[in-house]
Amino acid sequence: MGWGGYIILLFGFAFLFFLGAAAALNWAHRHGQLENLEEGSRSIFDDEEPEGEQTDQFPGKK
C-alpha cells in the first residue's frame, strides 16, 4: 500500500475516533452529565464516608 493509502486509512481512523469522541461528549450533554457540576463533585461522598471528614491517617494515630 503506497503512502496515499496509508494517509487515507490513518486519517480515516482518526476521523472516526474524532466522531466517537464527539458522540461521547454529545451523549454526556444529552444525559445531563454537564449540568449540576457542584452536585457532581459531591457524588463521591455518602453516609459511609461523608463530606467534611478526613478518611485516611497513618496507622495508630487518632
Add this chain to the structure above:
Amino acid sequence: MSSHSTILQSINPRQDPDLSTRARLSEVDASMRTPAVLFLVSAVLWLLAGSLFAAIASIKLHQPFFAGNIEALTFGRIRTAHLNAMIYGWGTNAIFAVAPWLMGRLCRTRIRHTAILLTAGVFYNIGVTIGIGGILMGDMIGVEWLEMPAYATPLVAISFALVGVWVIIAFRWRQSNHIYVSQWYLLAAFFWLPWLYTIVQIMLIFVPVHGVVQALTNWWFAHNILGLWLTPVALACAYYMIPKVLGRPIHSYYLSLVGFWSLAFFYNWAGMHHLIGGPLPAWVISAGTVASVMMVIPVLVTAINHHMTVVGFHREGWASPTIRFIVFGAVNYTMVSLLGSAMALRSVNESVHFTHFIIGHSHHGVYAFFTMIMFGSIYFMLPRLLGREWPSAVLIKIHWWATAVGVTAMVIVLSIGGWIQGAQMNALQDVEGALVPVYTWAQVVETQTLYLVGRTLTGLLITVGHVAFAINIFWMLSKTGGSDGTTKPTLLSKLANDAR
C-alpha cells in the same frame, strides 16, 4: 445477593434481580478483595524485580565490566527487562488492582464474577514472566516498549481485553446517575489500551509497515502507553483520592471535565516529539510539538484543581500517607508535563535529545507522577479491602522519604548531567575556519560518570523504599482473622461499626 447469576446475566444489567441495590462502599471493597490482592502482590514482586534490573543496568553504565560475563545481563537486555518489568509488571498490575475497585466504588456496584479477573491476572503475569524471560534470553523484538517476544504477547493481549471488558461491564451496572470525572478517565484508559496494543502489533509485527513509518508507529504506541494508559488512570486516582481523603469536593469540577476532554483531544498526537530531528516529514514532527505544547492546557487545569482542593489543608493532608504520595505525584505531573512541553520545542530538543535528560524526564513521569500516585492509592485501598490497618507507620514513612527524596534527587542528577551532556555534544569551535567539536566523545562520556553514579545511588535509595513497602504489604496480608486487638484501626472504625 445475586450469587447465582450467570455470566450472561452479568453482561446485561436488566436481567439482574437486585439491580436497584446501590451497594455500600464496604460491599464494593469486599467484592474486589481477592483479585486486587492477586494483582497487588504481582505488582509488588515486579516492582522489586524491576528495581533489581535497574540497579544492574545502572551500575553497568559506570562499571562496564560488572557482571560482564553473564550473557543474560548484558546492558541491552537488562535495561529492556527493567522497562518492561516496570511498565507491564509493576504499573499495569497496579492499575488492574486499583482500577476495577475504583470503578466499582464510583458506580456503587459490586464487581461480579471476580474469577474472570483472577484468570486474567494469572494469564497476564505468566505472559509477562515469559516475555521478560524471553528478553533476557535474547529473543527481544526491536520495538521500544513492545520488546516481549511474540510467544508471550497473546496471553498479555487477552488479559488486557478481559480486564478492560470487565471494567466496562461494571460501568454498565452503575447505580449512580452522575458519571464522575474519574470514571471518564478510567473508561477512556481501558478503551485506549487494547486499541493501542492491537494496532501496534498489527502495524509492526503481523503486517509490518515500511521505512520510517515503523518509527512513527513505534513512538505513537510508546508515548500513548504513557499518555493514554498510565496518565489517565493516575489522574482518575488523584481526582478521587484527594477529595475523598480530605473530605472536600474538587475545587472546580467544570475544570476537571475541561481537563479530561482536552487531554483526550491533544495527547495522542504528542508522540512524535520522540522523533524530532529525525527523517520524517516536518509536518508530522510539528504536529507532535504543537500537541505537546497544547497539553499545557489540561495540565494547568488539573494543577489548579488539585492545588485549590488541597490549599489550606496541608497539615491535615500530611497526616495521611495517601495524600503525601498523591499530592507529590500530582505536583510532579504538572512539572514533568510543563518540562515535557518545553522539551518538545525543536530548539530545546537539540540540546536534550539522546542525553540523560530524557531518562530523568521519563523517571519523572513514570515514577514521580504515576508510581507515587499508585502508591498513595494502594495505601488507601488495601486497608479497606482487607478490613485491617497497615501494620507499621514506620515502614510507611521509610517508604515515603526514600522514594520522594530518591526520585527527586535522581531527576535532578540526570537532568543536570543530561543538560551538560547535550551542551558538550553540541559545542563547536572555530579551528582554522572550520567548525569542529570542542569535546571528544570520550570526554563527554567521562564527564557523565559522576551523574551515572548519582543515578545508581538514588536508585538504590528508591529501592530501600520499595523493600519497606513490600514488607508492609506482606506483613499486612499475613495477619489472619479480623482486626488485631492491640491497635484500634482509626480509619476503619466506621466499617467495624457497620459489621456489628
